[in-house]
Amino acid sequence: MTAHPLIPRSVLFGNPDRMSPALSPCGRFLAYLAPDARGVLNVHAGPWEGREFRPVTADAGRGVRAFAWSGDGRVLLYAQDRDGDENTRLYAADPAGAAPARDLTPYDGVQARIVAIDPRCPDRVLIGLNLRDRARHDAYRLDPATGKLDLAARDEGFTRWVADDRMRVRGAVRAADDGSAVLLVRADEDAPWRELHRVGAEDAPALRPFGFTTGGRHLLLLSSLGSDTARLLRVDTVTGDSEVLYEDPRYDVEGVGTHPVTGRAQFVLVRRERNDIEVLDPSLAADFEALRAAARGDVTVLGRDRADRHWLVQHNTDDGPAGYRVLRRETGRTVFLFSHLPALDAHGLARVEPFSFRARDGLRVHGYLTFPPAGSVPPAPSGTGHRRLPAVLCVHGGPWTRDLWGFRSEAQWLANRGYLCIQVNFRGSTGYGKRFTNAGDREWGGRMQDDLQDAVRHTVALGHTDPGRVAVYGGSYGGYAALVGAAFTPDDYRCAVAVAAPSSLITFIESVPATWGPMAAMLRRRVGSPETERDFLWSRSPLSAADRIRIPLLIGQGARDPRVRSEESERLVAALRRNGVPHEYLLFPDEGHGFVRPRNRLAFYAAVERFLAQHLGGRYEET
The missing domain is CATH 2.120.10.30 (TolB, C-terminal domain)
Structure with missing residues (x-):
């Protein structure tokens, strides 16, 4: 072959x-x-x-x-x-x-x-x-x-502002230390604030005012109050009456498309296995039919001109670059502009497959698998289907976000090098309703980590993954999860890669930037409080089990990172050095939370590629 x-x-x-x-x-x-x-x-x-x-x-x-x-x-x-x-x-x-x-x-x-x-x-x-x-x-x-x-x-302790069509601040969200939140409105900037929509801690993460319709009487609002999932509501700011414009029983509404002049909701974005647009205004049905016929992939409306004659759209696929087009609404025709990375057209890319499994406590968890294209790994024995592959468990950051279907450079890179890329929307991830998101509260290093282990074991049981050749990889929260895997369950992984990773939850929460404001209280509630739960946080900190780490580690860090400071990585590296654990430490002096400069990104991925090839046996680009 x-x-x-x-x-x-x-x-x-x-x-x-x-x-x-x-x-x-x-x-x-x-x-x-x-x-x-x-x-x-x-x-x-x-x-x-x-x-x-x-x-x-x-x-x-x-x-x-x-x-x-x-x-x-x-x-x-x-x-x-x-x-x-x-x-x-x-x-x-x-x-x-x-x-x-x-x-x-x-x-x-x-x-x-x-x-x-x-x-x-x-x-x-x-x-x-x-x-x-x-x-x-x-x-x-x-x-x-x-x-x-x-x-x-x-x-006044607000987490979000909302302006009306005259750019007057007439809405705001205030969060309380107990996790609850209230949406406040006022008739004008000289008027007092008054309560419009109050939610408890279980609903606060989904509360998101989107904007006022023209004239300022109605407010578009995402809220899970009275529902498991975030619904799109239109709320009368005078009477407080609300109308549900769209809801899905399993998935959150995550985006809203509004008319550029009236501000009225015309469509919503619901991220299921893929990114789905649900049209609310029948007058747009023909536009979306034209867009779906123009190219394959999921459609995203990036912008509309004020006259609503032209739309800028993106078609996103899993095995090719994103393409950008302008829709001329008068004719229903699209004009192709460019793709984000034409050089990808010369390469065969992998397909991204949604999958799901039951975690050990019965919770249904979803994610994505990206298999190497044919020719990236030796062929499987005749009649055995997928060869048992070396795998990289890619853990998303946040953790209050989620992985999505579509083109992702890291997934394609890993698949091209011969690895099965496993992406898991573990509990605590967003988009699947409040019960699923809130199931991650106080579960950093606990059941959130169990979901990652269970995902790998699921792919092993299906015959896809070689259990002796699995790496855990991630940045920010994903880097923390990689360190937890290396420290608490080292038998599950051959090696680990962690970027901008908290090694101690105590010092991480104590050192959050002042610019995070109310986010600090949210971390204390959803992760743990250093003031009252120090022992608990230490028990969930990779640094507490550094002496148990025995698998090779590659750690990346930006020296100017204000979110996860370099001391988090350096304390763990010092422990690895004392214990004689094989490791690499890459510190970039001109980077923050993640690597932005191309030369630094390329240096980092070259090091990771060598590291994975050494320990998992995948392919490696020599240059």
């Missing part, structure tokens, strides 16, 4: 060709991220029909990672920190590239956040700034043309 060619790491983990496109409010222009001549990601912009794009930002460091058009389309806004310290400043770039970017928030040690951009109020942007108190982000209206700031609301 001819060996399946190796996909170069530079293709999978270098810069994309183009990514994150955004349509201007007038519908004539497009902006996207792409590497400049130096290989640094910067914003490019131009008329999408003429395809005359040029770089309009000139960042020379970590690159621009996200941006947005202002409501009037006159500037492009982006936030940038320094080497991952998360003290972001907000910049305004000229879409024509005729002038250098302007720093709109020139404050040292302050974090700027974009809260709302709305074409219904085109000359203002709502931002959050922790100028007054590093733990509180007050809301300001910003004029991007002049940089003038106008205080819109003071942070």
